Amino acid sequence: MSTANTTTKNRHLELIGIGLIALLILVVLPVWLDAFRLNLVGKYLTYAFVAVGLVLCWGYTGILSLGQGIFFGLGGYCMAMFLKLEASSVANTKIQSTPGIPDFMDWNQLTHLPFFWVPFKSLPFALIAVIAVPSLAAFILSYAMFKRRVGGVYFAIITQAFAAVLTILIIGRQGYTGGINGITDLRTMWGWDIRTDGAKEILYFACAFLLIGMMFLARFVLSSKLGRILVAIRDKEDRVRFSGYDVASVKVFIFCLASAIAAVGGAMFTLQVGFMSPSFVGIVPSIEMVIFCAVGGRQSVVGAVVGTLLVNYAKTSFSESFPELWLFAMGGLFIAVVLAFPRGIAGLFTDQVVPLFMKWKSARDGATPDATPAPAE
Amino acid sequence: MFGYSFGELGSIFAMQAFSGLILFSVFLLMALGLAIIFGQMGVINMAHGEFMILGAYMTYLTSHIFQAYLPGLFSIYFFVAMVVAFIVSGAAGLAVEWILIRHLYRRPLDTLLATWGLSLMMQQAFRTIFGAREVGVELPQWMMGALPVTDVIEVQINGLFVMALTLLITGGVALLMFRSRWGLQVRAVVTNRVMSGAVGIDTRRIDRLTFGLGCGIAGIAGAAFTMIGSTGPTSGQLYIVDTFLVVVFGGAQSLIGTIASAFTISQSQSTLEFFLSGSMAKVLTLLVVIGLLMLRPQGLFVLKVRK
Secondary structure, eight states, rough: HHHHHHHHHHHHHHHHHHHHHHHIIIIHHHSSSSSSHHHHHHHHHHHHHHHHHHHHIIIITOOSSSOOOHHHHHHHHHHHHHHHHHTTTTTTTTSSSSSSSHHHHHHHOOOOOGGGGGGGGGHHHHHHHHHHHHHHHHHHHHHHHHHHTTTHHHHHHHHHHHHHHHHEEEEEEEHOOGGGBOOOOOEEEEEEESSSSSHHHHHHHHHHHHHHHHHHHHHHHSSSSHHHHHHHHOOHHHHHHHHHOHHHHHHHHHHHHHHHHHHHHHHHHHHHHHHGGGGGGGGHHHHHHHHHHHHHHHHOHHHHHHHHHHEEEEEEEHHHHHHHHHHHHHHHHHHHHTTTTHHHHHHHHHIIIHHHHHHHHHHHHHHHOOOOOOOOO | OOOHHHHHHHHHHHHHHHHHHHHHHHHHHHHHHHHHHHHOOOOOTTTHHHHHHHHHHHHHHHHHHHHHHHHGGGGGGHHHHHHHHHHHHHHHHHHHHTGGGGGGOOOOHHHHHHHHHHHHHHHHHHHHHHSSSOBOOOGGGSSSSSEESSOOEEEEHHHHHHHHHHHHHHHHHHHHHHHHHHHHHHHHHHHHHHHHHHOOOOOOHHHHHHHHHHHHHHHHHHHHHHSOOOOTTTTHHHHHHHHHHHHHOOOOOOHHHHHHHHHHHHHHHHHHHHHHHHHHHHHHHHHHHHHHHHHHHOOOSSSOOOO
16 A cells, blocks of 8 residues: 555545544534533533644644643633623623722722723724734744744743743732633623523534634645645654754744634633633643643544543543542543553554454455555654 | 831841742752753653652651650651651652653653653542641651841741751762762763663663652652641642753753752742732743743753763
């Protein structure tokens, strides 16, 4: 079997996978689950955005970021700031000593809106900021480091430190950010109540469609020439540099793209769950998102989404019945995935299930069996 | 300035500097173990904080055993506890290296993830065995109280003790690295792993011992930690990010660098804490360190290493 043949086959497989995911989250789950559970799945899907971004920057380019929560959080906070301002109209907040500003600012003796909150009164600005602010943060963070050829473990640690800094900042400046409780009590978007069951269902579908769009976007990037360069950078960065490519710019671009995708997830999270808090920004959630991606398969867009759904489903059902065991299970899962299945569920699938299927198919067709497993990408 | 007289300001600075020195001791003790592991193998041990807490819990157990069975010797229990902490954490480190780390030397990023998984499991184990509440040890009589230096400045004896201990352990590690045969081999492996293997150094064995030693030092750090604070299942995580930055900032392969960066970070943090709120002091310190690392990614002190 030629390599070209294998890649097309893998591409078909990924497309079938995306189709199956679409079927699952757009048809099966909405029919099967009640409104509460569906909202829960919607929340998991927002984490899947981060996992898809991690496939791009970690699985294919080899940039491990332990700070994706920064971008998820920034996206979510940008959305939450708009919703909060709409919820704190003068009529709604007339019992405060300063009506018209968010309640937590009033509690912290602020008497006017801080300057960086003012533009968030406009929805178009907020929607642009959801993408622009995290991308800018990712750009600043990565440009300085990749231009100086800092990568690998150093990059992971510095992104982690940034996640810590942002969390401390949000918690410490509670007059401006809502502190440890986050931005809560969000009500409407342009007059449309987001708290009703009907609205939650619409938001779920919006989230699902956006996620599928992002999966296609990721597939598109990975199957383009850029995708080839990404893999080459991961496997032999110096050689790509010596061939004349601007490695740093490519890495900055893919990191910003991954962050922007994570930020869209964060904004959808705010809309569906109705609040945003620093507990989705810091070190622990950031690493958990890496687990989702690792379990599903760091080199598969479909795998990342499946992994996110499975781990979160396990987390919810485990922590309902055996809360103490969950951390053991999660830690063990992490070690097992890294030690035994570095390519996650998707890797297991392409290495084990697909060859079996091919063997079965060729035996049935009576053709010569051609079941060499696909080479690791 | 701020309505304080110069004398008062002087004493405040002295007190802040002293609390900075205690923070320095904790950072340095934690960073020492991390730095020799990272310098030797390029492995970041995310479970390092948990090895430290393991040492702290061992100290807690030892103090209880002494209280129950050897009350007469209670005043010296801490020295026994330190040895116990070193042995238990070190043995745990050796086991972890053998089971987990040695399979992952070619994939440093994956080690980071695997040791994170390990830290989750260790935290839950602590919570199951010792309970979720923080525990503290009872200090022996001679460690309580404070020494008056002037009529406004006092220094805590336990803080002084921890500092002295830190100096002792750092000196010990320096001796081990620069005067012993084992240290010579470690330094050889750090500078050129392949060549060291070629001249007959068992690099795998050096790796394992280094990892064990690093975890053992973390255990001692935990024992010292009980002298100045209480221990909970997640206490280790509080310091881990700072410690990583200390190691990276100092320059991964340099002992002097680690000491210098632990000193800078802890002193600036505790001095700033007086002028700003605690959280802003930490944010500012971390941001400055990150900014400096972006300008000088190799850290303060660099050892020329062939890759």
